[in-house]
Amino acid sequence: MAIAATISVPLTSPIRRRNSLIFAGSSSSSSSTVRLSFPKYNIAGLCPRFRISASAAASSMSTQAPQKVSTAPTSFLDRREAGFLHFVKYHGLGNDFILVDNRDSSEPRVTPEQAVKLCDRNFGIGADGVIFAMPGIDGTDYTMRIFNSDGSEPEMCGNGVRCFARFIAELENLNGRHSFTVHTGAGLIVPEILEDGKVRVDMGEPILKASDVPTKLPANKDQSVIKSELDVDGVTWNVTCVSMGNPHCVTFGAKGGQNLQVDELDLAKIGPNFEHHEMFPARTNTEFIQVFSRSHLKMRVWERGAGATLACGTGACATVVAAVLEGHTERNCTVDLPGGPLQIEWREEDNHIYMTGPAEVVFYGSKSHTGTAQHSPSLQNHRFKAPPPLCANTNPNTSPTRLSNHLLYGTVEEVQI
Numbered sequence: 001m002a003i004a005a006t007i008s009v010p011l012t013s014p015i016r017r018r019n020s021l022i023f024a025g026s027s028s029s030s031s032s033t034v035r036l037s038f039p040k041y042n043i044a045g046l047c048p049r050f051r052i053s054a055s056a057a058a059s060s061m062s063t064q065a066p067q068k069v070s071t072a073p074t075s076f077l078d079r080r081e082a083g084f085l086h087f088v089k090y091h092g093l094g095n096d097f098i099l100v101d102n103r104d105s106s107e108p109r110v111t112p113e114q115a116v117k118l119c120d121r122n123f124g125i126g127a128d129g130v131i132f133a134m135p136g137i138d139g140t141d142y143t144m145r146i147f148n149s150d151g152s153e154p155e156m157c158g159n160g161v162r163c164f165a166r167f168i169a170e171l172e173n174l175n176g177r178h179s180f181t182v183h184t185g186a187g188l189i190v191p192e193i194l195e196d197g198k199v200r201v202d203m204g205e206p207i208l209k210a211s212d213v214p215t216k217l218p219a220n221k222d223q224s225v226i227k228s229e230l231d232v233d234g235v236t237w238n239v240t241c242v243s244m245g246n247p248h249c250v251t252f253g254a255k256g257g258q259n260l261q262v263d264e265l266d267l268a269k270i271g272p273n274f275e276h277h278e279m280f281p282a283r284t285n286t287e288f289i290q291v292f293s294r295s296h297l298k299m300r301v302w303e304r305g306a307g308a309t310l311a312c313g314t315g316a317c318a319t320v321v322a323a324v325l326e327g328h329t330e331r332n333c334t335v336d337l338p339g340g341p342l343q344i345e346w347r348e349e350d351n352h353i354y355m356t357g358p359a360e361v362v363f364y365g366s367k368s369h370t371g372t373a374q375h376s377p378s379l380q381n382h383r384f385k386a387p388p389p390l391c392a393n394t395n396p397n398t399s400p401t402r403l404s405n406h407l408l409y410g411t412v413e414e415v416q417i
């Protein structure tokens with residue numbers, strides 16, 4: 001995949017040097033430069049959406065009334081050529097998704113089978129799932145649907161809905177709008193883009209009733225499954241079952257065991273045995289938790305339909321619920337995931353869970369359905385045409401990636417350096 005630009009810090013000033021543009025930037029953490037390694041580009045040619053810094057993107061969000069900013073010519077995300085699927089790859093703490101603009105239809109533009117191919121990390125784009133931005137239902141602004149990388153459709157995705165909010169803000173070219181109402185399989189979810197670009201999400205209430213999680217594990221008097229015993233391949237685990245719309249099995253360790261050391265777990269070996277356990281009729285996501293303090297947890301996850309991922313938002317929410325119910329923590333916790341930390345609060349007043357974390361663009365891409373080898377002229381004319389060698393296919397290092405006789409073009413937006 002070609003890298004069109006690299007920067008992770010606020011843009012200060014563009015400096016023209018020969019046939020490339022170099023942007024010097026600095027942040028509290030580092031100093032960096034960005035090089036656009038293609039000729040004859042001028043600063044006007046850099047589309048406003050080609051966000052060169054996270055903070056620049058963040059600063060486009062204000063507290064004022066929603067305001068549409070007209071842009072011309074048509075932006076990448078407005079493109080609708082027949083035969084092309086335009087997408088944006090996002091990640092939330094390394095939990096990565098292909099975001100598809102599906103606002104004109106309530107039918108996903110990609111089938112579950114195609115989603116499996118797109119998510120393939122060797123033969124496809126590579127992602128933990130495909131997310132569709134669709135028209136709202138029941139008075140909501142939008143509907144979010146998602147396919148896991150195995151093609152199954154979960155009810156909800158926490159990291160995904162943060163990416164969804166950032167995607168919508170970009171699609172709608174919104175300046176100043178902070179929150180959206182999103183219909184999901186888990187009901188109403190309300191993400192709010194914050195000033196710093198992070199997204200806080202009202203994830204609603206956890207579901208503890210065993211039959212609704214669902215789990216067949218014997219329930220307590222109040223119908224919940226808290227610190228119950230689950231046998232997995234000869235080991236008895238203590239588990240608490242929580243649904244965030246999607247099912248979660250949270251464990252702080254085996255019966256009689258010490259505080260779990262999550263780095264020592266062989267997730268690929270034990271994860272599938274939880275996921276497909278007969279006690280979970282809809283399969284389950286499983287969170288393995290190490291307790292650092294009453295407000296700090298470490299989590300590794302085996303996701304239903306996606307395997308070991310770098311983060312799981314609904315899993316982190318379910319974890320804090322389980323941690324509170326089992327008496328390990330207070331209601332406000334930092335949950336460290338392999339991809340980074342999430343802030344989770346289970347608020348006593350409304351019983352809702354609030355998740356705060358980042359969502360970032362990885363790259364923009366277009367996938368051809370035609371199977372033809374030539375590049376798209378329209379793509380070539382596009383202001384996201386950077387870098388031209390990608391589209392012109394003149395550079396062996398930047399040639400389009402083949403995907404089952406389909407073409408894939410990508411433009412990396414920003415890369416940490």
Ligand SMILES: N[C@@H](CCC[C@H](N)C(=O)O)C(=O)O
Pocket residue numbers: 095148153154155156157158159160246247285303304305306309311312313314315
């Ligand atoms: N990674 C997501 C959860 C995605 C759905 C999950 N694999 C399931 O099948 O329930 C998150 O961040 O919540």
